[in-house]
Amino acid sequence: MPELPDVELYRRRIDAAALQRDIADVExxxxxxLDGVAPDRFRRVLxxxxxxxxxxxxxxxxxxxxxxxxxxLHFGMSGEAVAYGADDPAPRFTRIRFDFAAGAHLAYISxxxxxxxxxxxxxESFIAAHGLGPDALDPGFDAAALHRxxxxxxxxxxxxxxxxxxxxxxxxxxxxxxxxxxxxxPRTPAQNIDQxxxxxxxxxxxxxxxxAIERGAGSEQFVERLPATWLLPHRRKDAPCPAGCGGTVxxxxxxxxxxxxxPSCQRA
DNA sequence: TTAAGTGTTGCTCT
DNA sequence: AAGAGCAACACTTA
Numbered sequence: 001m002p003e004l005p006d007v008e009l010y011r012r013r014i015d016a017a018a019l020q021r022d023i024a025d026v027e028x029x030x031x032x033x034l035d036g037v038a039p040d041r042f043r044r045v046l047x048x049x050x051x052x053x054x055x056x057x058x059x060x061x062x063x064x065x066x067x068x069x070x071x072x073l074h075f076g077m078s079g080e081a082v083a084y085g086a087d088d089p090a091p092r093f094t095r096i097r098f099d100f101a102a103g104a105h106l107a108y109i110s111x112x113x114x115x116x117x118x119x120x121x122x123x124e125s126f127i128a129a130h131g132l133g134p135d136a137l138d139p140g141f142d143a144a145a146l147h148r149x150x151x152x153x154x155x156x157x158x159x160x161x162x163x164x165x166x167x168x169x170x171x172x173x174x175x176x177x178x179x180x181x182x183x184x185x186p187r188t189p190a191q192n193i194d195q196x197x198x199x200x201x202x203x204x205x206x207x208x209x210x211x212a213i214e215r216g217a218g219s220e221q222f223v224e225r226l227p228a229t230w231l232l233p234h235r236r237k238d239a240p241c242p243a244g245c246g247g248t249v250x251x252x253x254x255x256x257x258x259x260x261x262x263p264s265c266q267r268a
Numbered sequence: 269t270t271a272a273g274t275g276t277t278g279c280t281c282t
Numbered sequence: 283a284a285g286a287g288c289a290a291c292a293c294t295t296a
Contacts, residue, residue: 075275115275257275
């Protein structure tokens, strides 16, 4: 379930349960998940090491190691990081298991195998190498920066929001939610968004992402904890518009992704 | 049984 | 050149 808010939850899980503990062993259960590093080297680097600090950039989670650089985690469409107790079994679809000396475990889970885990020398160069734009919640990424980003582009606003090279962290679900709450049609050409609209979009973006983090995005109960006025709990074709406008939720395809929106309150 | 899915990359066509 | 469309990746669920 990993977009920015979900990855933020996984980051906090690691902070709470895995930081500053000696790594007794690491088991790579499926080597296909490793990006550019052989399982034996991965294991050698991690064993006896410690996770010192976490940092999130968009949907990427970067973990500084006590020695030898950074561990990089990306969760694809069906990934998760879960801490669990010494005597508990590893969750289903665990692809990498970290065993801490004190007995606790950390599981990197990826159901569809679309995530990637690797090692990097340096967080900044990793971000640059992946061509990532600023994190969507970076305080420096303000309304003016968003407006600048949108202004030269003919692409749909939704496509820009989801473009990790433009700004990092937003995927299909949260792009729909942000545009719904900002009352913008997903097909609006980016360059048609003027400064006041960009300001509103920016504020909505921050509110949605921050509220999602606060309500536990990535956890099982997340959707139930959301205000009923959000689109997310009503992502079904023909559902009544949760804003109460009287319209019905419709779908369209954008970039091969299903887009949910309310045609009556999100005018083009 | 078929299809669709909270991501990304790489290719093709315009 | 920018952008749209599509397949591929792997596997579950509706």
